Amino acid sequence: MFDSITKSVTTAFSKIRGKRVLTDKEITDTLITIKEALLSADVSTQAADKFLEEAKKKAVGQERIEGVEGDNQFIAYVHDTLVDMIGDGVSGLKLLEPEKQTVTLLFGLQGSGKTTTAAKLAKFYKEKRRVMLVGLDIYRPAAMEQLEILAKDVGVLCYTDTKEKKAYKILKKAILVAKKEHVDLMIVDTAGRLEIDDEMMHELRRLLNTINVTERLLVVDSTAGQSVYDVASSFQKNIGIDGVILTKFDSGVRGGAALSLKYATGSEVRFVGVGEHVDDIDEFDAKRVAGQILGMGDIVKLVEKARSAISEKEAEEMLKKVIENNFDYNDFMKQIDATSKMGGLGKMINMVPGGSSMDQGLLGEQELKFYRYKVIIQSMTAKERLAMFPLNNSRRVRIAIGSGTSVYEVNQLVKQFGLMKNMMGSSKKMDKLAKSLGQMGMSMDDLNKLM
Ligand SMILES: Nc1nc2c(ncn2[C@@H]2O[C@H](COP(=O)(O)OP(=O)(O)O)[C@@H](O)[C@H]2O)c(=O)[nH]1
Ligand SMILES: [Mg+2]
Structure with a gap:
């Protein structure tokens, strides 16, 4: 998706790699390169300007944090600024308490992905709520049929009416059906147009006046380039937006515009x-x-190569990442590397009270497994390593073939990775971990050092 930005950024970063102290000029030059890359990927001028300004504020003239190289610290600043720009806030749908009727209205231009998204959301929430899809595309009977088919596929209720010509009337009837069926999440798919027009806005306003909508979500085709700003601001002005759903994030086209929608x-x-x-x-x-x-x-890989041992600061960052549940396969691999750098599991375990009584043979086996895991992760694409989506079967097969391992081993890795992520997932669990460490006479700091 962001290949061209990533390429420019990586080149810019490579120029400052390994420098312990960065001059203000180096910082500014790098940021300007990144800003240009953002612009060329359709990020809005205002957003790119703001990025530059904010990142500069953070990075220029800063004192180094003890034990962190200048380049790493700077990259962290850039990362944080970017996160702010993209928007790090609520995600998911706002759901009312069960039994209360949550109504999520999807709208957007034709072809943006509303109908598909409605079905995806139904699937996403169907374990948590009794879901009903509602089709209001009165202009295209085929669209209602599309929704019916998707609903069947997902296994949720669906209400459509190809005879009724007024969308708000269909919605009114849908509400009655929903009450009878004890539906507590209604996902409403509306009709789009190729372009913004008054009639569409009028129809949407009428829907909003008909029932209590919990959220109004704009569905945006992330490949649509700069035009998405006009679309978004027009919907914002006319009916208001509570949130955005970006579709087609998988396609390789410039998606910067969508990133500055926030x-x-x-x-x-x-x-x-x-x-x-x-x-x-x-x-x-x-x-x-x-x-x-x-x-x-x-x-991360470059950093690994450049260093002989993991720094304390990095270990801390990794722990933080784990706690925030941002743990991905890159981190997993980093952990494996760190373990072997510290003399392998055997040596590490010996440092833990009571650890020396562990079976050395078993440890050797585990080490071999870790080595195989590393080989498997190396066969994953950059995107797969970020663990943003579950690995489907065909991906697993490809990875197994690519790494010369078996699907069984890939499955094992995925499972172990999931366990690790889960175990470290919530801060409550971290508190528990801290407590049990305490019982062993260790502190979180000690664990940090071990990692
Ligand atoms: N690759 C990809 N295609 C998508 C995505 N969402 C929707 N589509 C495709 O975009 C096209 C339009 O989707 P549709 O839901 O009918 O759009 P609507 O007119 O807004 O209801 C269809 O061919 C979908 O399969 C997505 O996230 N990724
Ligand atoms: Mg549709």
Whole structure:
């Protein structure tokens, strides 16, 4: 998606790689290169300007944090600024308490992906809520049929009416059906137009006057370039937007415009569509996307090569990442590397009270497994390594073939990765971990050092 930005950014970063102290000129030059890359990917001028200004404010004239090289610290600043720009806030749908009727209205231009997204959201929430899809595209009977088919596929209720010519009347009837069926999440798919027009706005306003809508979400084709600003601001002005869903995030086209929507409209991106299938939707995660843009995966690798041992600061960052549940395969690999740098598991375990009684043979086996895991991760694409989506079967097969391992081993890695992520997932669990460490006479600091 952001290949061209990533390329420019990586080149810019490579010029300052390894420098312990960066001059203000180096910082400014690098930021200007990044700003240009953002602009060429259709990020709005205002957003790119603001990025430059904010990042400069953070980075220029700063004192170094003890133990962190200047280049790394700077990259962290750039990352944080980018996250702010993209928007790091609420994601997902706002759901009322169960039994209360949540009504989510989707709107946007024709072809932006509303109908597909409606079905994806239904699938995403169907375990949590009793979902009903409602089709209001009165202009295209085929669109209602499309929704019916998708609903069947997903296994949720669907209400459409190809005879009724007024969308708000269909909606009124849908509400009655929803009450009878104890539906507590209604996802309403509306008709779009090729361009913004008064009639569409009028129809949407009429819908909003008909029932209590919980959220109004704009569906935006992230490949549409600069035009998305006009579309978004027009909808914002006419009916108001509570959030944005970006579709077609999987296509390789410049998607910068969509990234500055937060800045342009003030509303958060809630979900991204990453394919045509009903499973292809992810809750939006600004940190992940920023990492993807900055090519952090590769940067991490460079850092690894350049260093003989993991720094304390890095270990801390990694722990923080784990706590925030941003743990990805790159981090997993980093951990494996760090382990072997510290003399392998055996040596590490010996440092833990009681650890020396562990079976050395078992440890050797585990080490071999880790080595195989590393080989497998190396066969993943940069995107797969960010763990933004579950790996489907065909990906697993490809990775197994590419790494010369087996699908069984890939499955094992995925499972272990999931366990690790889960174990470290919530801060509550971290508190528990801290407590049990305490019982062993260790502190979180000690664990930091170990990692
Ligand atoms: N690659 C990709 N295609 C998508 C995505 N979302 C929707 N589409 C495709 O975009 C086209 C238009 O989608 P549709 O839901 O009918 O748009 P609508 O007119 O807004 O209802 C269809 O061919 C979808 O399969 C996505 O996230 N990724
Ligand atoms: Mg449609």
